[in-house]
Amino acid sequence: MFDKDLVEKIKAGKQKYNEKLDKLKSKRPERQPQFVTDSGIEIDTLYTPEEIEYLSYENDLGFPGSFPYTRGVQPNMYRGRYWTMRQYAGFGTAEETNKRFRYLLEQGQTGLSVAFDLPTQIGYDSDHQLAMGEVGKVGVAIDSLLDMETLFDQIPLDKVSTSMTINSPAAILLAMYIAVAEKQGVKADQLKGTIQNDILKEYIARGTYIFPPDHSMRLITDIFEYCAKEVPSWNTISISGYHIREAGSTAVQEVAFTLADGIAYVQAAINAGLDVDAFAPRLSFFFNAHLNFFEEVAKFRAARRLWARVMKERFGAKDPKSLMLRFHTQTAGCTLTAQQPDVNIMRVAFQALSAVLGGTQSLHTNSRDEALALPSESSVLIALRTQQVIGYEIGVADTVDPLGGSYFVEKLTDEIEKRAMDYIKKIDDIGGAPKAIDFMQKEIQKSAYRYQQDIESGKKTVIGVNKFQLDTDKPKDLLKVDPEVGKRQEAKLAKLRSERDNEKVRSVLNQIKQVAQTSENLMPYFIEAVKSYATLGEICGVLREVYGEYQQQIVF
């Protein structure tokens, strides 16, 4: 990347510098014998052109909006439009969540992000025995189209973009969204948003799986195919490293395992007969913004470059949009502390800044009280304001990839890409991501345990936990989900089941059962079923009969 003579001069200069450094260190040793990133990449005292002389500006960095997209997916990034400020929200009933959504939109949030409760995510109605105690807790309870209509009441679906954290039953929730839009007079091709729809990371790290991998992959490719024709602006999947990182992986593992999952989805769709450029432009990603600032910035850049290379070289994609890794970011929930929770505001701000400097397309900032409970309204407001300060006040959005060209960041970017590629090769050798679930789980667990040991030995500092502890009162205004939510949902369900056309429901469910055993696309049948007010639990129940359920291997 640099003139040869210049590098030679720098090398000579560096020799002198190193001598000075050694003298200094012999008098006064450094804070630690070795400095490493969270992924274990050793960090040198100083970076100069020498460390990155082997990189080529043209091939390895390029221009934003052009291959290999290291510097960003758009030519002018945030000078054109800020990232989407999108706070993940949902709790209790559809009525309560609808109120929170409208509050967030009034406060300047620019997109919605729906959190569903666990029964919804695992395809059980609120009156199912396994739903007891879980209804409305980690997200909103959605049993039928009726709840979905309430959730988006007075929210114009042609104006907002909506992200839905839903995986195993993603096709059914998308069907409900399409049906609600239709009732609002909004056509499917006007809809903008994302379904997470990433089942592989559920097996690996997040746990809301229902069906075995093969059948899950079929539901996913059905969505790819249907949306390519009918909902062209919809992001059909959000291939997620977020939860892999939360489960304890390193930054390198986050990139590697996420992209390995991505490769598996692309391969599955190609195997199902789809053309890569027909669906790949709608693939999106979701990463974590953790604490090790420069490593995080480098991670986002490395992921973008690696994906562009994989899509071009491995899958022969031609549409530039197929090569672009567009991603959502959420700050790292696992770094929040229950001790001195206001300090979390700072952690979140730095993490969010790394995501912006890494070129994220949308961002969720966590709230200070999330190690204690679901976030209160006042905490969510600070979290949203943090993004607004980064965007509107401190000037970091005024040029593209401002850390590009930093000797350190470029070296780290390259190192992360290389190490992630090594992992992807290992996963290929095992037979691809669906076969390497155990391997990835073991790797993540090793990292998680090491991380915990480093905190306990004091090698890693966590303010308020193992250093600068303080006895403070716990915050009092925590959000408490009404324990009666479950009962209210049960009553709603009973009413629905007595009022709807049950003959019609039986017939659509039976049809789904038949089609599920063929290779015909299931999406139109799901849409018909939800419009007849068949519940999520009923539809998933039929699919459970046909596909069976995934049994987790206990890896520990």
Place this chain on the structure above:
Amino acid sequence: MSGKPIRVLVAKPGLDGHDRGAKVIAQALRDAGMEVIYTGLRQTPDQIVGAALQEDVDVVALSCLSGAHMHLFPAVVEGLKQQNAGDILVLGGGIIPEEDIPELKAKGIAEIFTPGTSTVDVINHIKQKIAQR
């Protein structure tokens, strides 16, 4: 106390999929010389009680981050009592608001460990409680 190693069942009740804490604790207890069985995800209280009896454990360590702890933790204690296994030490961990802790303790969960707890504290707590028997 005999020289037999302490046996612990680490369990994930309910639908919650966050198992990082459970697995880290399981490994730390094992490294501290205990015999550890991990149930995996999505266990009902009844299944946990069954596993505790079958594995003849001294301790059941429950982990829940979904907010369903008030429903799930006491159900495990209750189930153990019904099976005449009320002497098994039941511990809980996860995102548990402070105000819920007194009620959980009143219902028989011996201790609640919240985020930021050192695994050493959990190990010492178990050793101490078992030694007192």
